[in-house]
Amino acid sequence: MTDAHVPLLEIEGLKVQFSGSRGVVKAVDGISLTVERGETLAILGESGSGKSVSASVVMNILDMPPGRITAGSVRFEGRDLLKMTPAERRKINGSEIAIIFQDPLAHLNPVYSVGWQIAEVFRIHGRARDAAGAMDKAVALMERVGIANARSRADQYPHQFSGGQRQRVMIAMALALSPKLIIADEPTTALDVTVQRQILDLIKDLQREMGMGLILITHDLAVAGLMADRVAIIKDGTIVESGVIREAFTTPKAAYTQQLLAAIPDVEKSQRGAPETELRPPLLVARDLSKDYHLSHGLVRGSSGMMRAVDRVNFTLREKQTLGIVGESGSGKSTIARLLMRLTDPTSGSVHFHGKDLFSLRGADLLAFRRDVQMVFQDPYGSLNPKMSVADIVAEPLAIHRDILSRERWRDRVRDLLAMVGLKPDHADRYPHQFSGGQRQRIAIARALASQPRVIICDEAVSALDVSIQAQIIALLADLRDKLDLSYIFITHDLPVVRSFADEIMVMKGGAVVEYGPTDDLFLRPKDEYTRTLLSAGEIPVWMQRIETVAHHGA
Amino acid sequence: MRFFKRSLFTLLSMAGLLLLVFFLSRMTGDPSYLFLPLDASAADRAAFSQLHGFDDPIYVQFGRYVVDLLNLDFGTSLSQQRSAMDIALEAFPHTLTLVSMALAIAFAGAILFGSLAARKPGGMIDRLISILSLTGASTPDFWVAIILVLIFAVSLGWLPTSGVGGPLYWIIPLFVLVLRPFGLLGQVVRGSMINALSSPYVKTAYAKGASEQKIIFVHALRNSMLPVITVAGDLAANLLNGAVIVETVFGWPGIGRLMIDAIMQRDFAVIQASILVTACAILILNILLDIAYVVLDPRVRHA
């Protein structure tokens, strides 16, 4: 290394604190890293690891207070950004360093047209002769990132675009002045799997074309493996492992890296019971299940349209088995969950539970059904009442179905249930906000188990969780299934997640079933084109599939 | 669609209020006791009742009332012996100028101070402006009016005590009228501005390199105006509350004072005409606000 070499970006010993209701939190605790021109660095970490905070520091968009930079330097082409005046940093932002955010709908201003917002970058940095010139450049950019009819679409507003298109707009905005460094903060996390791959390809193409440095912030090992040259793995505000990505992943040094790699869904690590020759008795049978929604426009109800959310769906859940329902947003998978929970009524079709027609259940029969079928929701923050203690939450099914257990024995039962899901009995007196996402999902599972159900419906039950915790929760569910003879309907958008867990998989698109069959058949011999797209979108890069993890016993 | 609905409700509430006035006033006793002096003779009362048709059954009276309304006949003032609607329409412009000026001042002040406070929530300026606007929202207007008259008109003699005339006559009434709406609006602006400034799209604007003025007045202001406009509709009604008081204290010949006078003199037709005019004004204002909403928020346009 010669003295003349100056990296594009060099972060050294960066420390950032947040003061909040729980005291001072060290969000970033001494991070050092470099990015070279034209190179991709992946910053890999789970939620709360501090990976996005570092990006905020580089862009000068950290909320201060409550945040505070206590130490370190951030040098861009040798100049320390932290020592610059706000005006100097504004000149760099958008022209030399640009950022692509996770949630494009929230990050685009809802009241200005998309073209205006892209053109604004040219106007701010004085790179266009006039407003019309800036708009022309914006339209050209929109064409470059693959938005059809760019000229007319430039006048439209963010809410008129799809998720993937909005992310293309964000990318156009970031690329406007051909910056030297792009920060992509979870650029595909909010998107459907099939769209994710397109956006990643676009970013990669543009990066190659323009020779930019790229910092890719992600929680997804597969995304990092696909895109990055080098990786920095962050945990609790410090870098635990860094280096060339193939080396870091194939010969991981840190225990945390091994744990992450172990959580990658793997073909061999099946958690299904041994295959059986004869079929188990059916428990829940859906026949020609359909659900229409009215799309009403304003006062005049007559002008409303119809939307078929679920279209003639058939499936059978057998005892002690797991049925995976897989689909992207708008596929109708969550409507099926609502129908099965009797939260809404179908337009036509039937569901039989234990031979009884679900939709004609009334009174005591319905109550008995609600005892036998429980649900675990996607959002572990929203599904627990913040004003109730864990004991009250877990005992709620007992309070509703009074004949299960007498009140004085609830406390012991709650302790047993908490132990069963891997929590401590003395957690019973705490409140939901004192727990992490994974722990809350355990509480939700304990609540679902309280009434000794036969079936648990998991609606995206692990989607909101970090990868390593996803694996833990799925292991827990599999364990409970075997111990308690449960059946699951496991709804997810993430095909790889269900591979090790589900006995049968049903793939849905636009409300209809496109493919339905035993898990291995579906993965090894997919019949439908859409299934193949889904499979390839969720695929792990080939070189990563061969990784032998030390922590094989994990998960 | 929104303003269609709102207009309908304003019309309905106007109709409701007119009905209420019509029936309650006729059901609470012989109207002649309301309108004639206490020492009027029985014959006088009978003649009065016959003259105004009060001796007919109530549904006949109501039918006549509705037919008259449809013919744009709003009745005759008992105290002034001329068309009640003419009286109301003469008074209305005085109120309109006063209220619209007050609303404009309150709006401008609220946006300025609210935005200023929202720049640094919890900071010195924010605390100061918050207390200022809370005080504005907490002071009874009639009391401020009296005290200001005492200081600036009676003691110092700088300003006139009451009446209509040159610019000097406007100062105290406007100040009094602006106080509460400014306080209420200021807090709404502050709140929605804080929301807007902490929203993700503002981060995007910073990341683009936009200046703080541009972020506040271009990116955040337009978004933060949406809740403010929703509140402004209810506020306009509040302003008319204030107008009643201010007009009474300062002898301002507007619709508020006309209504109080009519109530005191039991001048039926004038009350009804004033209600009609006021309701129409609110209706038009709501339509204007709804148009502003649609102009500001493209999401409403395409819904």
Added chain:
Amino acid sequence: MTYLTESTKVMKSAPQRSRFGTALSLLWADKFAMFAALFLILLAITCMVGPLLIGKAASGINFAGRNAPPSFDKGFLYILGGDNLGRSLLARIIVGAQTTMAVAITAVAASVIVGALLGLVAGYRGGLVSDVIMRVTDMIMSFPSMLTALVVLYVLGPSVSNLVIVLAITRIPVYLRTTRAEVMEARSRVFVTAAIAMGASHARVIFKHILPIVLPTLLTIAAVDFAAVIITESGLSFLGLGIQAPDFTWGSMVATGRNYIASAWWLSFWPGLAITLTALSLNILASWLRIATDPQQRWRLEGGHNHD
């Protein structure tokens, strides 16, 4: 098993303090709010005890003390001066406080109860019932409350009970709208769906899950509204359609004093100041309550001295 590793790192929680203790420390963090609370407590005590102690001084006519200016020479009763009939202004403000507060509390309580109940029904049931309730509310809201109150009081005749009814009716829509919106929001929360899916009865869903979420907001609005009702009532009394003699409130005291404004300013000044201070305290306390009950803003009060 691996999944046990995660459960061992339960977040360190702040030492358990009683709710009351937490509220006190949050109040201490905002000095304005603390003074407001102290003022209101003082006012409440005055309203309960004051009239018993010096009630007589409020009605005893004393021509020698007519329009006596505020001074310390005539004993503490005349610190604020005497009114047009020579009665102690201090005593009258204390007795007036009782009437003012009684009218406002009754009106606010009535409108909270009716508004919250109707809002709960409208928000929870939805459909036609909700539509009808909302349309009536929109009607009441779309016309100036003062004018509505004036017209109704004119027709029904001014009296304390009519005044309370009118004030309550004009305030009901505020609670109704808020409750409905909050209930609808709470209803769409996942934990409510979860409770329904578990088979919870309507009563359980409403009382266990929805009300605890809605209540803090309602209390905050009630505080703001208390101030608004006091001001509206005093305005009506000022116009002569509110409280009638021999009863009096702060508002009617300002009205009486208005006739003597040039010669004896204190007649109007003190009762008006009392209204302002009370309303201001309520508004300050409400804005504190809003921050204290909002977990996202609460750190503003907690930050800095909770580093344990």
